[in-house]
Amino acid sequence: MAIRVLVIDDEEDYRIIIQEILRGAGMEVRLAKDGEEGLRMVKEAPTDVVLVDWMMPRMDGEQFCRAMRAEPSLKDMPVLMLTVKQTADEELEALHFGVDDFVVKPFKTVELLARVRAALRRTEKKAA
Amino acid sequence: MTIRTRLVVSTFLLQVFSMGLLGWGVLAVRQKYQVQEIRAVAELIEKTVERAAADSLIQKDDVALLSYMKFLQAQYPAIAQARILWKNGGRERAATVGGGLFGPQTRAKRFTVSDAADPARSIDVDLSLDYAVLEAPFWDANKRLAKIILSVWGATSLLGLVISFLIAGGLTRPIIELSRLAGEIGGGKLGAKLAWDSDDELGGLVRAFNGMSARLEEFDTVKRNFVSSVTHELRSPLGAIESFLQLIRDKIAGGTPEGYAQSKDFLERIAVNVHRLSGFINDLLDVAKIEKGKMECVLRPMELPLVANEVCQFFEAKAMQQGVAITNRMAVLPAVLGDADRVRQVLVNLIANGLKFTAHGGQVWVTGEQFRDGGARWIEVTVGDTGRGMDETDRASLFQPFTQGRNINEGVAGHKGTGLGLYIVKSIVDQHGGKIEVKSAPGQGTRISFSLKVAA
Numbered sequence: 001m002a003i004r005v006l007v008i009d010d011e012e013d014y015r016i017i018i019q020e021i022l023r024g025a026g027m028e029v030r031l032a033k034d035g036e037e038g039l040r041m042v043k044e045a046p047t048d049v050v051l052v053d054w055m056m057p058r059m060d061g062e063q064f065c066r067a068m069r070a071e072p073s074l075k076d077m078p079v080l081m082l083t084v085k086q087t088a089d090e091e092l093e094a095l096h097f098g099v100d101d102f103v104v105k106p107f108k109t110v111e112l113l114a115r116v117r118a119a120l121r122r123t124e125k126k127a128a
Numbered sequence: 129m130t131i132r133t134r135l136v137v138s139t140f141l142l143q144v145f146s147m148g149l150l151g152w153g154v155l156a157v158r159q160k161y162q163v164q165e166i167r168a169v170a171e172l173i174e175k176t177v178e179r180a181a182a183d184s185l186i187q188k189d190d191v192a193l194l195s196y197m198k199f200l201q202a203q204y205p206a207i208a209q210a211r212i213l214w215k216n217g218g219r220e221r222a223a224t225v226g227g228g229l230f231g232p233q234t235r236a237k238r239f240t241v242s243d244a245a246d247p248a249r250s251i252d253v254d255l256s257l258d259y260a261v262l263e264a265p266f267w268d269a270n271k272r273l274a275k276i277i278l279s280v281w282g283a284t285s286l287l288g289l290v291i292s293f294l295i296a297g298g299l300t301r302p303i304i305e306l307s308r309l310a311g312e313i314g315g316g317k318l319g320a321k322l323a324w325d326s327d328d329e330l331g332g333l334v335r336a337f338n339g340m341s342a343r344l345e346e347f348d349t350v351k352r353n354f355v356s357s358v359t360h361e362l363r364s365p366l367g368a369i370e371s372f373l374q375l376i377r378d379k380i381a382g383g384t385p386e387g388y389a390q391s392k393d394f395l396e397r398i399a400v401n402v403h404r405l406s407g408f409i410n411d412l413l414d415v416a417k418i419e420k421g422k423m424e425c426v427l428r429p430m431e432l433p434l435v436a437n438e439v440c441q442f443f444e445a446k447a448m449q450q451g452v453a454i455t456n457r458m459a460v461l462p463a464v465l466g467d468a469d470r471v472r473q474v475l476v477n478l479i480a481n482g483l484k485f486t487a488h489g490g491q492v493w494v495t496g497e498q499f500r501d502g503g504a505r506w507i508e509v510t511v512g513d514t515g516r517g518m519d520e521t522d523r524a525s526l527f528q529p530f531t532q533g534r535n536i537n538e539g540v541a542g543h544k545g546t547g548l549g550l551y552i553v554k555s556i557v558d559q560h561g562g563k564i565e566v567k568s569a570p571g572q573g574t575r576i577s578f579s580l581k582v583a584a
Contacts (some may be wrong), residue, residue: 011368024378086360105367
């Protein structure tokens with residue numbers, strides 16, 4: 001079964017780029033423009049991994065993560081944060097509100113895919 | 129030596145010295161008057177003795193004088209000795225009262241009383257008064273006074289020491305705190321403040337210091353905002369360009385017709401991102417020019433409606449895509465003095481902002497009105513929109529560099545902007561000698577007007 005990914009980013013360019021890369025690797029991709037829409041979509045249909053941008057209008061990546069982690073059914077879903085922020089402090093802060101890993105923009109195709117797969121592997125291990 | 133120690137020591141020394149001087153002065157003055165009082169007592173005794181001698185001469189009662197002298201000596205212990213010599217013609221009789229001496233410690237006085245009716249009769253008296261006895265009561269009083277002065281001296285010096293210690297402490301405490309804070313600020317803890325409020329110079333110093341600290345923090349925030357927006361504004365399009373290029377490479381390698389079609393779309397997107405990057409870099413260069421005071425506008429007569437038309441046309445496609453109507457409502461206007469490129473930049477910025485914050489079904493428009501200010505004729509250009517508007521706080525910081533409305537990205541997708549546009553706009557209008565103002569309220573749309581001088 002194909003891996004189902006939800007991509008949440010306010011920038012259309014990045015939505016298209018990520019969608020293109022993930023589809024190229026045979027994954028199923030759904031797109032959301034902000035945290036609110038993303039939260040609705042993650043509840044709507046089964047999802048394996050979420051890619052969420054940090055800086056977004058309405059509901060940013062941090063608010064999204066906190067809201068998602070508050071849902072018991074979504075507590076263990078792997079979340080990758082897309083960011084241009086890079087300071088160690090900020091990454092540490094993000095780990096606290098429930099981010100599993102980071103993808104720093106700009107990223108390479110192989111890096112994005114590797115990080116998504118690694119996040120999935122970790123959850124599978126946990127489940128087993 | 130600390131300021132506090134110096135203050136305490138100097139006040140203490142001053143106190144000791146001044147109180148000592150005062151005490152010494154009091155005693156000296158007192159002694160001066162004392163000498164006169166002693167003399168007055170001595171003269172009183174001498175007068176009494178002289179009168180007694182005269183009385184006894186008149187009453188011809190020698191024995192009475194002798195016994196009166198004895199009584200006087202008992203009365204006034206200061207009388208050391210009195211020698212009485214009675215003379216009556218050739219006859220002389222002498223008597224001595226008191227065992228004291230004549231000498232340097234005594235005041236000696238000789239007086240002679242004679243009978244006016246019988247000049248052969250006279251009495252000579254040699255009186256010696258002992259200074260030590262005369263002065264004794266005064267000395268006792270002086271000692272008591274000296275004791276009082278000494279204890280007051282000691283007490284006030286001690287009190288002065290304590291008070292100066294406390295006052296000096298109060299004075300130096302904010303100074304010590306301030307130097308500690310300055311160290312902290314130097315160490316990077318910007319915005320540190322001292323809670324100290326007084327109406328004096330120190331209060332002023334603390335207020336000035338706190339103000340400085342707040343300013344530094346503000347600068348730091350501006351710097352952080354700047355770095356973060358520059359980082360975002362550079363990285364984001366660059367990253368997108370890089371990724372699109374890679375995708376295009378893959379599509380070309382794939383060699384499918386859909387791949388070619390997609391590649392064309394990706395190329396368009398690369399073009400938009402490159403445009404965004406170069407726009408941002410131009411803004412940064414403009415800000416650098418403004419900060420150096422090198423933003424120069426060459427003012428020549430120019431046709432505003434033409435430039436406004438050009439800009440409106442430039443945005444037409446974007447506005448249509450967004451479902452916003454864009455109209456140039458400028459009628460025929462006299463030529464204004466302006467730098468056409470810079471005026472165009474102003475209009476582009478203002479209209480782009482208007483579009484950014486106006487939702488589907490809204491409107492953006494440009495108008496131009498003539499007005500007179502004194503003798504000069506001006507044209508006021510207004511860019512208006514039916515967008516979401518802004519509140520007082522956002523209006524106040526609108527033209528500050530690197531600041532953006534607090535909820536600027538609320539419901540605005542895509543480019544976040546850098547907060548440089550309106551700062552540049554204001555600088556350009558300033559360079560033209562015009563004024564810029566904003567009318568806006570939340571939900572009421574925004575109108576930004578600027579004025580340009582009509583060419584003579």
